[in-house]
Amino acid sequence: MSSDPKTHLADLLRSALNVVAPDASSTEILIERPKQASHGDFASNLAMQLARSLKANPREIAQKLLAALPASSLVTKTEIAGAGFINFTLSAAARTGVISDVLALGRDFGRSTGGNGNKVVLEFVSANPTGPLHVGHGRQAALGDALAALFDWQGYEVTREFYYNDAGVQIQNLALSVQARLQGLKPGDAGWPEAAYNGEYIQDIATDFLAGKSVQPADGASVTASGDIADLDAIRQFAVAYLRNEQDIDLQKFDVKFDVFYLESSLYSEGKVDDTVRRLIDSGKTFESEGALWLRTSEYGDDKDRVMRKSDGSYTYFVPDVAYHVAKWQRGFKRAINIQGSDHHSTVTRVRAGLQAVGMGIPQGYPEYVLHNMVKVMRGGEEVKISKRAGSYVTVRDLIEWVGRDAVRFFLVSRRPDSEFVFDIDLALSKSEDNPVYYVQYAHARICSVLRQWGGSLESLAEADLSLLTSPHELALCAQLRDFSVAIEDAASDYAPHGIAFYLKELAAGFHGWYNAERLLVDDVALKQSRLALAMAVRQTLANGLTLLGVSAPESM
RNA sequence: GCGCUCGUAGCUCAGUGGAUAGAGUAUUGGCCUCCGAAGCCAAGGGUCGCUGGUUCGAUUCCAGCCGGGCGCGCCA
Numbered sequence: 001m002s003s004d005p006k007t008h009l010a011d012l013l014r015s016a017l018n019v020v021a022p023d024a025s026s027t028e029i030l031i032e033r034p035k036q037a038s039h040g041d042f043a044s045n046l047a048m049q050l051a052r053s054l055k056a057n058p059r060e061i062a063q064k065l066l067a068a069l070p071a072s073s074l075v076t077k078t079e080i081a082g083a084g085f086i087n088f089t090l091s092a093a094a095r096t097g098v099i100s101d102v103l104a105l106g107r108d109f110g111r112s113t114g115g116n117g118n119k120v121v122l123e124f125v126s127a128n129p130t131g132p133l134h135v136g137h138g139r140q141a142a143l144g145d146a147l148a149a150l151f152d153w154q155g156y157e158v159t160r161e162f163y164y165n166d167a168g169v170q171i172q173n174l175a176l177s178v179q180a181r182l183q184g185l186k187p188g189d190a191g192w193p194e195a196a197y198n199g200e201y202i203q204d205i206a207t208d209f210l211a212g213k214s215v216q217p218a219d220g221a222s223v224t225a226s227g228d229i230a231d232l233d234a235i236r237q238f239a240v241a242y243l244r245n246e247q248d249i250d251l252q253k254f255d256v257k258f259d260v261f262y263l264e265s266s267l268y269s270e271g272k273v274d275d276t277v278r279r280l281i282d283s284g285k286t287f288e289s290e291g292a293l294w295l296r297t298s299e300y301g302d303d304k305d306r307v308m309r310k311s312d313g314s315y316t317y318f319v320p321d322v323a324y325h326v327a328k329w330q331r332g333f334k335r336a337i338n339i340q341g342s343d344h345h346s347t348v349t350r351v352r353a354g355l356q357a358v359g360m361g362i363p364q365g366y367p368e369y370v371l372h373n374m375v376k377v378m379r380g381g382e383e384v385k386i387s388k389r390a391g392s393y394v395t396v397r398d399l400i401e402w403v404g405r406d407a408v409r410f411f412l413v414s415r416r417p418d419s420e421f422v423f424d425i426d427l428a429l430s431k432s433e434d435n436p437v438y439y440v441q442y443a444h445a446r447i448c449s450v451l452r453q454w455g456g457s458l459e460s461l462a463e464a465d466l467s468l469l470t471s472p473h474e475l476a477l478c479a480q481l482r483d484f485s486v487a488i489e490d491a492a493s494d495y496a497p498h499g500i501a502f503y504l505k506e507l508a509a510g511f512h513g514w515y516n517a518e519r520l521l522v523d524d525v526a527l528k529q530s531r532l533a534l535a536m537a538v539r540q541t542l543a544n545g546l547t548l549l550g551v552s553a554p555e556s557m
Numbered sequence: 558g559c560g561c562u563c564g565u566a567g568c569u570c571a572g573u574g575g576a577u578a579g580a581g582u583a584u585u586g587g588c589c590u591c592c593g594a595a596g597c598c599a600a601g602g603g604u605c606g607c608u609g610g611u612u613c614g615a616u617u618c619c620a621g622c623c624g625g626g627c628g629c630g631c632c633a
Contacts, residue, residue: 036576045575051613058613082576083614128633170633292631303560303629310631317633345561346628373562373626415570418562420626422569427582435595436581442595450592502571505580516588516597557595 005074005094005482006031009042012069013086017046019068020061024053033483037472040079040087041095041479047084058084095475096466098482102537103462110484110544115155119332122148123367124339125251125258126163129243130174131199131390133250135375136341138396139421142412142550143372144339145256146497149548151337154492159333160257162219163324165264166240173197174243175236181206182229199390205242209235217244219261250396254405255550267323273315276323277308279358300353318347322354329355329362336367337495342418345371370495372417379425403428406551410437413549414501436505440542441554443508447539448555450520454532464533465526473514474534480510484541488548497549504545511538 010029018025027049034043047062054061062080069078077089102109124144127137145160152158165171177196185191187198196202208215209225215238216222223241226234251257267273277293280286285296291311298305308319328336340347348369355362377384377394387394399408407428414436415421427435451458469475484503491499520531543553 034576035573035579039576043576048575048613085576165633168633290631294631307631312631314631316631321633341627342562343627344633347633348561371562371627419570420563424569427569438595439581442593446593446596453592498571502580509580512596513598515592516594519592521592556593 005090006042006486008072008074009044009088012072012075013044013046013065015070016065016068020064021050021054024050033479034085034087037476039081039085040077040089042088042090043081044086044088045084047080047086051084062086092467092470092475095478095482096469096534098478099464099466099469099533099537100462102481102540103533106540107544107547109540110488110548111153111155112485112489113155114489115151115157117155117157118334119159120151120156120335120337121159121161121260121328121331121333122151122337122339123161123163125256126340127247128165128168128170129240129247130170131197131243132201132387133247133396134390134393135377135396135399135423136372138254138399138408139372139375139412140339140341141251141254141256141396142409143370143417143497146413146500146549147337147339147370147492147495149550150488150492150497150500153488153548156335159259161260161262162258163262163264164244167265167268171236171240174202174239175232177202178205178209178235178239179229179232182210182235199392201243201246201390205239208242209238215241215245217241218248220244250400253400254396254409262324264320264324267320267327272323272327273320276326276354276358277315277319279326279360280308280322280354283357283359285357295354295357297350297353297357300349300356302349302353306350318350318354321347321351322358325351325355325367326358326360326362328367329360337370338367339370339372339417342371342373345369368495370417373420375412375421375423377423377425384425399423406441407435407437409550410440410501413497415498416496417498436501437551438557440504440508440546441552441557443511444539444542444546444553445555445557446515447511447535447542450535451532451539454521454528456532458536461529461533461536464529466530466533468527468530469534471514471518473510473517474531477507477510477514477534477538480507481537481541484545500545500548504542504549507538507542507545511535511542 009031013029017027017029027046029044029046031042031044034040047058047065050061051058059080062084065086066078066080074091074094075088076091079087079089081087122144124140125133125137127133148158148160173193173195174197176193180191180193180196181203187196210227212225212227214222214224220241223238225238228234280295285299286308287294287296292307293309294305295308296305306318307316309315325336352364352366355366356364384394385392387398402425411423411428469478487499487503491497518531520528520535522528522531546553
């Protein structure tokens with residue numbers, strides 16, 4: 001018998017189904033938590049699903065299923081309701097058992113092994129080193145890191161990857177921008193390059209370059225500025241290292257760590273681009289026209305064919321993109337998940353088309369994409385567009401300085417990725433009831449405070465008599481704790497970390513409600529122990545959920 | 558124009574082929590001689606954009622329309 005009530009109920013229904021309708025024994029059995037407490041702890045719509053194939057009234061089918069249902073000590077009541085729902089009420093022991101699980105598993109409560117150690121790579125941020133990280137990158141960092149954590153907790157072997165272009169046209173523009181600053185030019189001056197970056201940070205780079213400073217980005221060797229204004233190559237190398245280092249500092253402040261920094265230039269230097277082009281040509285899916293080499297992406301769902309190699313001999317961006325994903329496949333990642341802004345959605349079809357055309361047996365849906373919408377930052381009722389540093393957009397650094405890392409991370413993962421995001425600075429700053437970060441953290445700190453005042457040993461709580469927990473608040477809290485692993489599973493499979501944020505808000509609400517309704521530190525020692533055990537389990541679950549989102553769980557605040 | 562996407566309470570947003578569509582905020586009214594009031598309880602607030610279709614059942618799936626966002630380059 002499974003210790004998890006939900007799978008246990010599914011087992012019971014399955015065996016009843018085999019008796020009542022052997023022909024339909026493959027019907028999927030769905031067990032859900034009803035929204036209303038009066039509908040029991042779990043409900044199944046199995047009878048309604050069977051209604052058509054059995055050509056019978058759902059309520060009659062439900063009757064037969066219940067008659068054939070094996071007895072179970074975990075179930076105290078079954079009921080047919082509504083159009084044919086079967087509602088189950090669990091025994092008190094089955095409900096409170098989760099507390100023992102949480103206390104025993106501790107920081108691992110919520111982890112599962114469903115991923116079987118399969119390798120998955122999540123690529124996110126992937127900002128080219130041409131400027132500071134902006135709010136959109138922040139959303140990606142928060143989303144990607146949380147998703148990576150969710151997959152880790154689901155038992156996958158996760159790689160967090162940052163891909164960037166260190167040698168293309170944009171980098172050349174960066175070098176030219178710095179050089180122009182070194183020559184004393186400013187944006188708008190005669191002679192200021194057309195495609196130049198206009199932000200103030202370009203001046204900072206120029207100043208450090210002249211001063212002969214050194215920088216050491218996380219993924220590369222230390223670079224010392226030559227100070228030679230004429231040496232564009234030296235300027236480029238220094239500027240790239242400088243900005244990579246700046247991005248590293250921001251990511252560190254954001255508490256996001258990458259396992260791999262992948263350079264686009266390596267795809268060329270290691271022959272991966274040439275290899276991919278050769279495979280595409282060999283596939284017969286290419287053709288020459290107007291001096292360029294094209295790929296028939298329209299055969300794979302694209303609305304028109306795309307140029308691979310321009311008439312000047314250089315490749316369009318999507319060729320290295322395809323080569324990069326071929327490399328991911330070859331590195332053994334059966335799953336690759338890319339978190340990108342929705343303004344890149346047109347690349348999805350193209351990259352997948354290229355991967356089909358290379359004929360290496362890569363699945364059609366490879367890689368998977370999580371596209372997110374843009375972020376609008378509001379302050380004082382107005383949209384904030386200007387950053388002193390970047391010149392035209394709000395940076396991750398700005399946000400962290402304004403409201404702190406926890407609030408930024410929690411806010412940025414608390415919406416569906418494809419929603420347009422309004423980040424209200426005033427709301428994130430408010431240290432009161434309208435700030436969901438503090439609401440969740442407060443519940444955690446409050447529990448810590450109670451446990452401190454009690455002063456007993458936390459280990460002893462595992463011995464508590466859980467049968468003393470009988471109030472609706474307490475049993476509802478237990479059900480919420482049991483939902484944690486489902487919340488993680490759903491959030492991972494739907495690419496929806498915001499589910500965890502909502503789960504945490506609800507769990508905190510459940511705790512606050514209980515706390516106000518009942519006293520934890522009562523005189524009755526056994527009752528006190530049992531309540532503290534529940535509180536401890538809530539604390540642990542809050543902490544685990546906050547960890548998934550990269551938010552701290554303070555013991556006091 | 559074409560493609561993708563979104564449209565749910567005054568505002569910011571969840572959610573679902575199923576039972577009375579939820580939360581926060583805002584508004585109104587209560588709760589600290591007691592574990593943290595950064596908290597709790599309660600009330601009011603809805604044509605789930607519109608119109609059709611599929612279904613026993615649609616806010617959810619499909620089509621069309623209206624409205625917002627994004628994309629539509631031999632840029633990335």
